[in-house]
Amino acid sequence: MSKERGSATGAGRPRDPEIDRALLSATLELLDELGYTKLTLEEVARRAGTSRPAIYRRWPGRAPLVLDAIATRLDVPSPPDTGCTLCDLDESFNVFLAAYRTIRPEVLNALYLECEPDAELKARYLETVVEPSRRAVGRTLDRAIARGDLRTDADRDQLLDLIGALVHHRALFGGHLTDAEAQSAIETLLRGAAQDYQALLDHSLALEQEHQARHGAP
Amino acid sequence: MSKERGSATGAGRPRDPEIDRALLSATLELLDELGYTKLTLEEVARRAGTSRPAIYRRWPGRAPLVLDAIATRLDVPSPPDTGCTLCDLDESFNVFLAAYRTIRPEVLNALYLECEPDAELKARYLETVVEPSRRAVGRTLDRAIARGDLRTDADRDQLLDLIGALVHHRALFGGHLTDAEAQSAIETLLRGAAQDYQALLDHSLALEQEHQARHGAP
DNA sequence: CTTTTACGTTACGACTCGTAACGTAACAGA
DNA sequence: TCTGTTACGTTACGAGTCGTAACGTAAAAG
Numbered sequence A, B: 001m002s003k004e005r006g007s008a009t010g011a012g013r014p015r016d017p018e019i020d021r022a023l024l025s026a027t028l029e030l031l032d033e034l035g036y037t038k039l040t041l042e043e044v045a046r047r048a049g050t051s052r053p054a055i056y057r058r059w060p061g062r063a064p065l066v067l068d069a070i071a072t073r074l075d076v077p078s079p080p081d082t083g084c085t086l087c088d089l090d091e092s093f094n095v096f097l098a099a100y101r102t103i104r105p106e107v108l109n110a111l112y113l114e115c116e117p118d119a120e121l122k123a124r125y126l127e128t129v130v131e132p133s134r135r136a137v138g139r140t141l142d143r144a145i146a147r148g149d150l151r152t153d154a155d156r157d158q159l160l161d162l163i164g165a166l167v168h169h170r171a172l173f174g175g176h177l178t179d180a181e182a183q184s185a186i187e188t189l190l191r192g193a194a195q196d197y198q199a200l201l202d203h204s205l206a207l208e209q210e211h212q213a214r215h216g217a218p
Numbered sequence C: 001c002t003t004t005t006a007c008g009t010t011a012c013g014a015c016t017c018g019t020a021a022c023g024t025a026a027c028a029g030a
Numbered sequence D: 001t002c003t004g005t006t007a008c009g010t011t012a013c014g015a016g017t018c019g020t021a022a023c024g025t026a027a028a029a030g
Helices: A015-034 A041-047 A054-060 A064-073 A085-100 A105-115 A119-146 A156-173 A179-193 A197-215 B015-035 B039-045 B052-058 B062-071 B085-101 B105-115 B119-146 B156-173 B178-194 B198-213
Strands: none
Touching: A015 A041, A015 A054, A015 A064, A015 B015, A041 A054, A041 A064, A041 B178, A064 A105, A064 A119, A085 A119, A085 A156, A085 A179, A085 A197, A105 A119, A105 A156, A105 B105, A119 A156, A119 A179, A156 A179, A156 B156, A179 A197, A179 B105, A179 B156, B015 B039, B015 B062, B039 B052, B039 B062, B062 B105, B062 B119, B062 B178, B085 B119, B085 B156, B085 B198, B105 B119, B105 B156, B119 B156, B178 B198
16 A cells, blocks of 8 residues: 555656565565564665665555555455355365465564554554454354354354464464364364354264265275 | 673672662663663663663663563462362463553563574563463363363363463453453353363352352341 | 772764655656 | 656665673772
8 A cells, every 4th residue: 555645646757666566576575584573675675676765755664565565465365155164164264374374473473563553554454464364254153153053142253352363372472373273273162152063063074075075086 | 580690700899789670670660651662771771870781781682681571570379279160260360461461562572573583582481471371271271171170182282372372362452351351261162171061150150159148248 | 909890981883764865767738 | 849746766864773892990809
């Protein structure tokens, strides 16, 4: 989300869109190589073949630039809806883990730290980084509730917090969560939240066997 | 954990312990007022009535100093053992929340960020900040397992991860967890992990009524 | 009285930041 | 074609913080 004041009026020399691309691309490269803390705008400009002032014409600082850069990586498809609560949760979850794993944990932590003091930046961080996963898993959860799969007294937001927190926490302190660990955690939560956990599990297993029968070795 | 090489040998002028105290105290004050990011060693020294070099004689940098400073706040008593799994978990948990709440969330986040690259510092951070709560809740969990209150297939470490992650996550992104929210989360988890959740709940409620009968208004 | 270390003061070089100044390049409208 | 506006790259500035070194002085041990 770079400034567009300049390009808004038709007058004057237009921004070179190639520079925008080169800067975002260089930023992603350097984030992977150096992390957020050691990333300097000087080096971003150098690698993009341009200059520091060119960056400041587009973004007011490092945080907004990086936010735009990683947003291009966190774009993620919608969660599935197969009617199998357990499968859908696992799946909608794995989609994010895959996206998160493409970004160094330190980057998210440091970026948030710099966004947090500014209300608008913080909102954009949350909207870009944490909300997508929350929304996708939330949608899947809502469908489960609509189907009557969850206990009526189950707290939707609390389940979201627990599961979302686990991802973030592990990303920061214990390495990224594996798909298997995520699946296991979901099962633990659902065991308490489900109306009839055994039924959900049976349904899931049945679909899995059916899938294997169709695609497995003959 | 300041350097003690100088004081180890009996020779030479001894460190002034008053300076140690003043520095740690000034650090805590400034952490509360400015947070970690804006805290400068210059200002710490100034407020402690000493000089920057005096800090570097004791700590190699900002992170180790702050780590020592907040360690003095995170010292926390042992968890209770009343035989009531639900009560003990709630209680051992609240003890920590109380300690965590005395520290700005940003401080923990920023401090970890700076400790993470250095293996030894990182280890000390984990040992100082996250392990105490993990251990205390873990001990309570182990007693619950020993009592046979939990399912035999319940994953102790996973439960710890889920609950610990929630605290950290909320501290960073959604404000500190309230006691009530923590209690509710524990109940959600235990509903799935318990051998007989209803029995645990009954036990807890019984003790609570007994407590109120003894201490309530006549 | 010598040795050793801590103390406060001052100052240094290094790094990054955000911005300003300049001449040049590219576009819109008269 | 000419004028106004904005982007571009280059260069450079002041500000802030870092980690460290140099000094003379103070306080302990032997």
